[in-house]
Amino acid sequence: MNLYKYVSEAINKKLGFEAKLDVPKNRDFGDFSTNAAMVGAKNAGKNPRELANEYLPLLKELDFVADVSVAGPGFINIKVKDDFILNNTIAPKQMVAEKPLKIDLDYAGYNIGKALHIGHLRTTIVGDTFNRITKFVGHTTKSYNHIGDWGRPMGLVIAWILEHGMPESADELNTFYPLSSARAKEDEAWMERARQITSELQAGNPEYRKIYDDFMKISLKQMDDVLVRLNVMPFDMTMGERGVAEYVSDTQKILEEKHLLEKDDGALIVNVKQESDNAPMPPLMFRTSSDTQTYAAADLSAIYYRTKTDNPDVIGYFTDSRQSLHFNQVFRVAKMADITHANLFHTGFGALTGNDGKPFKTRDGGVANLTDILDMVESAVRERVVASDKTLDDGTIKAIALAAVKFNDLIHDVKSDYIFDPSAITSFEGKTGPYILYTAVRLNSVLKRANSDIAKQDRYVLTTEERNLLIEIMDFERTVLSAYENRATDMIANYAYDLCQLINNFYHNCPILRDDVPADIKAGRLYIAKLAFDTLSTAIDLMGLKIPREM
Numbered sequence: 001m002n003l004y005k006y007v008s009e010a011i012n013k014k015l016g017f018e019a020k021l022d023v024p025k026n027r028d029f030g031d032f033s034t035n036a037a038m039v040g041a042k043n044a045g046k047n048p049r050e051l052a053n054e055y056l057p058l059l060k061e062l063d064f065v066a067d068v069s070v071a072g073p074g075f076i077n078i079k080v081k082d083d084f085i086l087n088n089t090i091a092p093k094q095m096v097a098e099k100p101l102k103i104d105l106d107y108a109g110y111n112i113g114k115a116l117h118i119g120h121l122r123t124t125i126v127g128d129t130f131n132r133i134t135k136f137v138g139h140t141t142k143s144y145n146h147i148g149d150w151g152r153p154m155g156l157v158i159a160w161i162l163e164h165g166m167p168e169s170a171d172e173l174n175t176f177y178p179l180s181s182a183r184a185k186e187d188e189a190w191m192e193r194a195r196q197i198t199s200e201l202q203a204g205n206p207e208y209r210k211i212y213d214d215f216m217k218i219s220l221k222q223m224d225d226v227l228v229r230l231n232v233m234p235f236d237m238t239m240g241e242r243g244v245a246e247y248v249s250d251t252q253k254i255l256e257e258k259h260l261l262e263k264d265d266g267a268l269i270v271n272v273k274q275e276s277d278n279a280p281m282p283p284l285m286f287r288t289s290s291d292t293q294t295y296a297a298a299d300l301s302a303i304y305y306r307t308k309t310d311n312p313d314v315i316g317y318f319t320d321s322r323q324s325l326h327f328n329q330v331f332r333v334a335k336m337a338d339i340t341h342a343n344l345f346h347t348g349f350g351a352l353t354g355n356d357g358k359p360f361k362t363r364d365g366g367v368a369n370l371t372d373i374l375d376m377v378e379s380a381v382r383e384r385v386v387a388s389d390k391t392l393d394d395g396t397i398k399a400i401a402l403a404a405v406k407f408n409d410l411i412h413d414v415k416s417d418y419i420f421d422p423s424a425i426t427s428f429e430g431k432t433g434p435y436i437l438y439t440a441v442r443l444n445s446v447l448k449r450a451n452s453d454i455a456k457q458d459r460y461v462l463t464t465e466e467r468n469l470l471i472e473i474m475d476f477e478r479t480v481l482s483a484y485e486n487r488a489t490d491m492i493a494n495y496a497y498d499l500c501q502l503i504n505n506f507y508h509n510c511p512i513l514r515d516d517v518p519a520d521i522k523a524g525r526l527y528i529a530k531l532a533f534d535t536l537s538t539a540i541d542l543m544g545l546k547i548p549r550e551m
């Protein structure tokens with residue numbers, strides 16, 4: 001059960017009005033505290049402390065209440081009965097939404113012909129976890145990998161290939177765009193050529209199309225490898241800038257009908273400035289003067305396409321925060337032109353920095369490539385394992401490294417920058433992925449060693465560690481809901497960490513399989529351990545981590 005919800009509703013019903021329920025950090029005086037007497041006193045013009053004392057006998061009648069007391073100016077502390085806790089704690093299960101929504105989620109959005117870099121980590125990890133959370137609370141999602149496969153970079157890469165031949169590998173291909181765009185910066189004719197090729201490619205030039213299709217295969221393979229390595233759910237749709245190209249003219253027609261398009265030096269723009277804007281708000285660029293499709297046109301056409309096909313209630317985007325202006329412009333135009341009735345949101349991320357607070361770079365100072373970063377974290381895990389005299393197989397090392405990267409990404413508020421330090425994130429202690437996995441592995445091994453049927457024990461007196469752990473388990477549902485509502489994936493990571501702390505307190509203070517533990521206590525503890533494991537593994541699933549067999 002969602003204990004918080006149950007307690008809160010029961011109190012409101014008993015008193016006949018809405019009060020606020022808090023969960024104190026220190027549970028010594030109660031599991032919950034309510035401001036009911038403050039609210040009641042305001043309505044009745046009474047003294048809150050006196051009123052609180054009048055409420056106590058009423059609240060004591062509630063089925064879950066073990067004890068109530070008044071604190072401070074009139075807060076009421078509530079302690080929940082042990083047997084109520086034990087009888088009502090269940091393992092988390094798929095929830096049913098009151099009002100199920102259709103939600104399109106747009107994340108990853110890798111670029112064809114370019115290396116995947118550190119900036120693609122958060123969009124992939126947070127997007128995937130938010131998708132899992134959204135499904136878990138009972139909504140229907142459709143995930144879109146809106147790949148960058150139709151813009152000027154395509155022309156730059158094709159121009160390079162025309163001169164230097166097809167690349168042999170993804171690594172070689174990934175050097176082409178930087179080389180070609182560096183040349184374009186110095187050489188206006190080269191830039192013009194890339195523009196020309198891009199526009200002809202978009203118009204269907206067969207020679208360019210052939211080259212494009214060939215290097216596309218290399219890029220898609222690289223992209224799939226990374227998605228598998230990051231253990232994210234397969235995308236429902238990989239449909240990016242090229243995929244929506246055929247809807248650009250429909251979208252343009254809508255903009256024309258609404259008289260939103262303006263000509264500007266051969267380009268087509270939409271003015272999105274509103275009177276209330278304090279910050280500069282440049283117009284949205286719909287078509288360039290060299291007649292190529294823009295990033296914004298692709299996003300508007302994607303909204304048009306998704307509305308036509310999925311008819312979603314919500315469309316959400318996950319990118320770094322430097323794209324906030326872009327999405328702001330796109331959302332404004334989508335609403336001005338009435339292209340969709342969906343609620344549109346953009347979650348913008350902070351950056352990953354090195355220990356010096358500057359954007360994370362490789363040792364040689366380059367932009368860190370995603371695969372290299374994952375390799376780097378894997379070797380950090382390997383070093384630790386060797387140093388602690390353990391032997392773990394390669395699959396386990398990889399699972400630990402993945403947990404290190406993903407958990408560290410999820411634990412931080414999405415908006416803020418964070419330091420990416422391969423050594424710190426692979427520690428087996430502290431707020432790290434390996435700590436979470438280690439806790440799960442150890443608990444699981446107790447359950448396996450017990451080798452007995454695990455069932456609820458009716459007559460069982462809880463220790464403090466046990467009751468705190470069970471109360472936290474009962475808070476899972478509320479946490480997931482709130483993570484969904486606030487789009488705050490860090491709430492799941494923080495919950496997992498708090499849960500692990502409580503599990504480890506329980507593990508150290510409440511022996512389970514030791515010979516001197518009486519059979520009924522052993523059975524009760526195994527039951528609690530099982531609930532804890534099921535809850536932790538659900539949280540681990542939502543974060544897209546894998547629990548290894550041993551650690």
Ligand code: ARG
Pocket residue numbers: 106107108109110111146147148299317319
């Ligand atoms: N390809 C873009 C980039 O790497 C991200 C795409 C995000 N999604 C979108 N619908 N614009 O910057």
